[in-house]
Amino acid sequence: MRVPVVVAARDVRMTYQIGSTRVEALRGISLDVSAGEFLLLMGPSGSGKTTLLSILGGILTPTSGAVVACGTELTRLRRGALARFRLLNIGFVFQGFNLFSALTAAENVQLALGLKGDKVDARDKACELLEEVGLGEKCERLPADLSAGEKQRVAIARALAGQPRLIMADEPTASLDSDNGKHVTMMMRRLAKSHGCSVLTVTHDPRIMEVADRVLHIEDGALRG
Amino acid sequence: MVPLGRKTLFKDVARFLVAQAGVAFAVGLIAIETGIYLGFIQSTVLPITESSADIWVCTRGMPYFELTLPMRYDALAKARTVTGVRRAEAMLIKTSAWRGTGHKLEYIRVIGFDPHGVLWSPGPVPAEELDRLFAPDSAIVDDTKLGNLNITGVGGTGKIGVHDVRIVGTTHGTQPVVSATLIYASMRNAKAYLSMTSAPGVATSTDINAAQAELDPEELARYLGAVDVSKYLVEQGILPAPAPTPKPAPAVAQDPSTLDPGDDVSYILVQAQPGQDLTALKGRLTSELRGTAAYTRKEMADRTSSYWVKRTNIGFILGLIAFVGLIVGITVAGQILYTSVVEHITEYGTLRAIGAPDSLFYKVVAEQALIMACLGFIPGIVISAIVAHWAFATRGVIILITPESAVLTLLIIAAMCVASGIFAVQRALRVDPAMVFRG
Numbered sequence: 123m124r125v126p127v128v129v130a131a132r133d134v135r136m137t138y139q140i141g142s143t144r145v146e147a148l149r150g151i152s153l154d155v156s157a158g159e160f161l162l163l164m165g166p167s168g169s170g171k172t173t174l175l176s177i178l179g180g181i182l183t184p185t186s187g188a189v190v191a192c193g194t195e196l197t198r199l200r201r202g203a204l205a206r207f208r209l210l211n212i213g214f215v216f217q218g219f220n221l222f223s224a225l226t227a228a229e230n231v232q233l234a235l236g237l238k239g240d241k242v243d244a245r246d247k248a249c250e251l252l253e254e255v256g257l258g259e260k261c262e263r264l265p266a267d268l269s270a271g272e273k274q275r276v277a278i279a280r281a282l283a284g285q286p287r288l289i290m291a292d293e294p295t296a297s298l299d300s301d302n303g304k305h306v307t308m309m310m311r312r313l314a315k316s317h318g319c320s321v322l323t324v325t326h327d328p329r330i331m332e333v334a335d336r337v338l339h340i341e342d343g344a345l346r347g
Numbered sequence: 348m349v350p351l352g353r354k355t356l357f358k359d360v361a362r363f364l365v366a367q368a369g370v371a372f373a374v375g376l377i378a379i380e381t382g383i384y385l386g387f388i389q390s391t392v393l394p395i396t397e398s399s400a401d402i403w404v405c406t407r408g409m410p411y412f413e414l415t416l417p418m419r420y421d422a423l424a425k426a427r428t429v430t431g432v433r434r435a436e437a438m439l440i441k442t443s444a445w446r447g448t449g450h451k452l453e454y455i456r457v458i459g460f461d462p463h464g465v466l467w468s469p470g471p472v473p474a475e476e477l478d479r480l481f482a483p484d485s486a487i488v489d490d491t492k493l494g495n496l497n498i499t500g501v502g503g504t505g506k507i508g509v510h511d512v513r514i515v516g517t518t519h520g521t522q523p524v525v526s527a528t529l530i531y532a533s534m535r536n537a538k539a540y541l542s543m544t545s546a547p548g549v550a551t552s553t554d555i556n557a558a559q560a561e562l563d564p565e566e567l568a569r570y571l572g573a574v575d576v577s578k579y580l581v582e583q584g585i586l587p588a589p590a591p592t593p594k595p596a597p598a599v600a601q602d603p604s605t606l607d608p609g610d611d612v613s614y615i616l617v618q619a620q621p622g623q624d625l626t627a628l629k630g631r632l633t634s635e636l637r638g639t640a641a642y643t644r645k646e647m648a649d650r651t652s653s654y655w656v657k658r659t660n661i662g663f664i665l666g667l668i669a670f671v672g673l674i675v676g677i678t679v680a681g682q683i684l685y686t687s688v689v690e691h692i693t694e695y696g697t698l699r700a701i702g703a704p705d706s707l708f709y710k711v712v713a714e715q716a717l718i719m720a721c722l723g724f725i726p727g728i729v730i731s732a733i734v735a736h737w738a739f740a741t742r743g744v745i746i747l748i749t750p751e752s753a754v755l756t757l758l759i760i761a762a763m764c765v766a767s768g769i770f771a772v773q774r775a776l777r778v779d780p781a782m783v784f785r786g
Contacts, residue, residue, distance in 0.1 A: 181700055209702025220697040224358035233349045237703050
């Protein structure tokens with residue numbers, strides 16, 4: 123049976139103009155992300171992986187090429203529509219967690235639910251998601267009172283809020299020690315499968331390779347191998 | 348929805364209090380400096396706005412309250428006969444000098460008025476103190492000016508001309524900021540202090556004023572600039588040649604509220620009969636009283652404040668200070684909000700990345716701006732009110748903070764906070780996605 127494609131990128135190019143210098147960040151990348159797939163994108167610093175993640179996640183618009191995500195041609199969407207698309211379809215996990223420091227763990231998740239229009243019982247749903255990542259007892263803690271691993275688990279709960287079809291994770295284990303990194307990666311994979319969403323992870327961390335369904339290597343703005 | 352703006356604002360209490368102190372400072376700066384400007388304008392027109400006269404009659408060309416040529420006292424009787432006039436009272440204002448103990452001189456303006464009149468009084472003075480003004484060589488002064496006169500209170504004395512004048516009462520809040528010290532006296536005492544009684548044939552200012560109607564302005568200016576005005580006017584055939592000076596008559600007790608018909612007065616204050624058209628009444632008064640102009644109370648106040656604001660550097664300087672205060676206050680408030688947003692730029696970037704609509708950014712910033720403006724406004728305006736109260740109580744200086752000006756200050760601060768926040772949010776809305784993904 124053919125697995126549906128959640129994200130399809132075709133000949134994606136991205137060029138920056140820095141002063142008088144023209145920088146080609148991406149040189150004609152094409153790839154598909156299948157539904158439920160845990161895809162790893164690896165490459166050295168400056169290889170263009172974060173730029174590619176930004177384009178596939180609808181944050182950046184490529185200089186040329188096409189990106190279809192969840193059935194929507196992203197390159198045709200305007201800024202507001204792109205934001206709406208991201209909100210409804212994509213959950214983000216960041217290297218630095220990017221939690222709102224003034225909000226408790228539950229409120230961080232609740233905020234994401236509220237933004238997605240899921241305001242009924244948002245508080246209960248947020249606590250349920252935190253239960254799923256093992257933080258049911260720490261719903262009322264502020265990020266400053268959580269460990270790095272716990273913060274990333276809150277970020278994962280926030281990314282899962284509102285049932286996104288795709289999770290984009292940027293170096294999710296970079297700020298974690300070995301045990302926490304592995305734990306968080308396994309959790310992300312398990313939850314993505316149980317929630318029926320695909321995961322596209324950008325990383326340097328070779329420990330994640332063993333849990334990935336597929337690994338792509340990017341170098342100098344192009345996929346290798 | 349989670350109150351992100353409010354929670355973010357209150358998370359760091361120390362930083363929030365510092366920001367609030369800045370906003371309060373901005374509020375205080377705007378309120379006090381605009382209050383000084385507005386208070387200055389109000390203080391210059393206090394003698395006018397506090398009167399209950401509907402119309403002020405004076406000689407033509409009066410630029411502001413304290414500078415007017417005199418007219419004859421008998422104009423008062425004539426004014427009382429004009430149709431539509433219910434009541435008329437005279438007022439005299441002239442410059443002189445007060446010699447306190449130790450021969451310390453103070454520049455003063457003597458205001459003569461009818462202590463039993465109803466159209467004008469020097470502020471909140473008890474009736475018994477007003478009655479004391481009928482005694483010879485008596486006067487009332489604003490209590491903030493006692494020090495200027497080198498006296499400590501009621502009973503203090505000094506000299507005006509050859510008169511030993513006793514202060515028989517005090518008032519408060521009547522002294523314009525920029526004026527010479529105002530000394531309030533009965534008409535007759537004021538006349539005595541100003542030594543207006545002249546020997547026959549010697550030109551008084553009333554005579555000069557009468558000549559005003561006959562001469563063109565340039566000629567009049569020459570007369571006024573002449574060393575011997577009387578001689579010049581006689582030479583020009585405007586005044587009769589002087590008769591031999593008679594021996595002065597011994598002083599006799601006279602009604603202290605009235606003057607001789609030829610004496611000088613500065614203003615005739617008129618109360619109109621109910622239902623009178625003030626414009627028509629002004630016309631009747633000026634046609635009956637030759638060489639005069641008539642102004643409603645508001646016109647008189649506007650004319651005086653306009654003089655200070657437009658024709659003197661004092662109005663300009665205070666206006667400039669108020670404007671600078673406004674700009675500095677706005678800048679401080681704006682800078683605080685801008686800094687607050689920039690400090691949380693990563694969080695705003697995160698919101699943008701996860702797809703929050705632009706409206707949320709504006710909502711968050713507007714919420715923060717309004718909270719900061721309102722909470723900073725309260726201590727700012729309270730401190731300003733305390734400063735204004737202190738300035739008025741101790742120096743008689745009016746720092747005018749009205750409910751309207753306070754609300755306007757709040758709106759300005761709120762608008763500036765919101766505008767600065769929105770300006771700062773533009774950075775979050777244009778944030779480089781790579782920055783969002785960076786740890």
